[in-house]
Amino acid sequence: MIVCVCKSISDRQIKACLDAGATTMEDLQIDLGVALCCGKCGPYVEEMVAGATPCCGRACGGCCQSTHVETSTEVVVVRQELALAA
Incomplete structure (x- = not known):
């Protein structure tokens, strides 16, 4: 599912970035560019970051x-x- 329409970033790309070690919204903004244009995806991306566990980056x-x-x-x-x- 596309999360960031402005940059055409999917939830899978965000999850992969979290799995690779991103731990903050800023990490995802630097790596993927999410929530840098209109910002409408920001709250959803923040939820994804908050749900990620430190052990593997997955919301398990x-x-x-x-x-x-x-x-x-x-x-x-x-x-x-x-x-x-x-």
Whole structure:
């Protein structure tokens, strides 16, 4: 999904940048240029930064080795199956 329309930056690009070690909004602004034009994507990008954990940069709710990660993955699979059934 495109998060920053001005720079055509997707959520995947932001997540990859977080996975690579970005930890602040400023890091993402320097690396990707998000929220530098109109700023409408700023609040969403800030949420993505706030949800990232220091261990791996993913918003897993804890350590990347936690069981919560597996639960989150299962929820995504169920949502995809429901979308396909509709």
